[in-house]
Amino acid sequence: MESSKTWTTNGNQEDLVEMNIRIDNExxxxxKSHQIEQxxxxxxxxxFNHRIYRLLIKKLRRQFxxxxxxxxxxxxxxxxxxxxxxxxxxxxxxxxxxNLRHQREIQEEQENExxxxxxxxxxxxxxxxxxxxxxxxxxxxxxNPLAPYQVPSIERPPCAFYSKTGVCRYGERCRxxxxxxxxxxxxLAVNMYSNFEMQYGLDExxxxxxxLEFEESERYENFKDFYYDVLPEFERFGxxxxxxxxxxxxxxxxxxxxxxxxxxxxxxxxxxxxNTRYYAGRMVQCQFVNIPSWSTAICGLSELGKCPKxxxxxxxxxxxxxxxxxxxxxxxxxxxxxxKRRHHS
Numbered sequence: 001m002e003s004s005k006t007w008t009t010n011g012n013q014e015d016l017v018e019m020n021i022r023i024d025n026e027x028x029x030x031x032k033s034h035q036i037e038q039x040x041x042x043x044x045x046x047x048f049n050h051r052i053y054r055l056l057i058k059k060l061r062r063q064f065x066x067x068x069x070x071x072x073x074x075x076x077x078x079x080x081x082x083x084x085x086x087x088x089x090x091x092x093x094x095x096x097x098x099n100l101r102h103q104r105e106i107q108e109e110q111e112n113e114x115x116x117x118x119x120x121x122x123x124x125x126x127x128x129x130x131x132x133x134x135x136x137x138x139x140x141x142x143x144n145p146l147a148p149y150q151v152p153s154i155e156r157p158p159c160a161f162y163s164k165t166g167v168c169r170y171g172e173r174c175r176x177x178x179x180x181x182x183x184x185x186x187x188l189a190v191n192m193y194s195n196f197e198m199q200y201g202l203d204e205x206x207x208x209x210x211x212l213e214f215e216e217s218e219r220y221e222n223f224k225d226f227y228y229d230v231l232p233e234f235e236r237f238g239x240x241x242x243x244x245x246x247x248x249x250x251x252x253x254x255x256x257x258x259x260x261x262x263x264x265x266x267x268x269x270x271x272x273x274x275n276t277r278y279y280a281g282r283m284v285q286c287q288f289v290n291i292p293s294w295s296t297a298i299c300g301l302s303e304l305g306k307c308p309k310x311x312x313x314x315x316x317x318x319x320x321x322x323x324x325x326x327x328x329x330x331x332x333x334x335x336x337x338x339x340k341r342r343h344h345s
Contacts, residue, residue: 031060161314164297166289169252169314181290185267186242186260188289192230192279193245193255195222219247223319230279234259237273238266242294244318249311258291258316 035056040048084090159176162168166188168178197219223245234240242260246253261267267288275286291297299315301307311317 028060028064031063032057035060163290163292165253165314165316166258166291166297167252167256169250171252181288183264183268184288184290185262185264186258186289186291187267187270188287189257189259189274190285190287191255191282192257192284193223193226194280194282195219198249198254220319223247224322227319227322230257233274234270237270238262243321244294244298244316247311247317247319248313250314253314253316256316258289260291 036048036053039052039056046052156175156177159168159174159178162174162176162178166186167190168174226245227243231240231243234243239262240259241262242258244258246256246258248254248256259267259270261270271286271288274284277284297316299307299313299317302313302315302317307313307317
């Protein structure tokens, strides 16, 4: 009886295999005829020969093999998932993770309750002090009133990017503190420098292919014209120690110009004279910033061309300042550029 049972089960398995093979063969024949009809309809001028027939058959076989491998892979993953769910170690890990999450929620609730109780106690003390002030003012009108009770404010930690570069991508929405100095020897002209690429990027923020239309030599020539045009204007108010122009594409750093004077008084004169003036059709917005160290504010990998974030880095990517020229050499360069333009025209 046992041998007959095993024989019948083996026979059923063989019948199922034969049925699957028959279904696959029928589907293969249907797909083959469909592929041949599509080829003849797409290329009516070509003659359908045995070579094309073999190519179509190979393509169908590769498709069937991919489908079969994908099905086997899905079945294996499903079995692996079932086995992992039935594994006692995995179940114990899931229970442990849920317990940790539950404990974390309980701790958060306890902390919230403590904070709420502390706030309620501070409110009760404030109300008591206000009532005490009222009673004192009524009983003795000549007595000076007590100082109002102030709830201690929570001090926020300083923003690392703002303390290094003087700007932050989040601006006023940043959760960290932005301590603004009164007067320093460093001025920041926000978004003062601009070229066609930066101006176009303001409108198309996510068009990353616009940078492919410009070469580094063109960018640098545009920056040199800006450098020789703007630096003498800043030097009218004092000795400029450091002059940096950002080439970043982020909005809070794009085209920022940093000018460090020798003294705070010189920076204040430049601020009073240049703030809210217009340059290249745009208003110049100056503000005092504190840069403790330029080595920490400037991205070190940008000078080597190895920064992984490129010009979207939140540290300063600055142009290399050209050599200083005399007014005579600048006028000669300007005249040669005019001659070249006339020659080309």
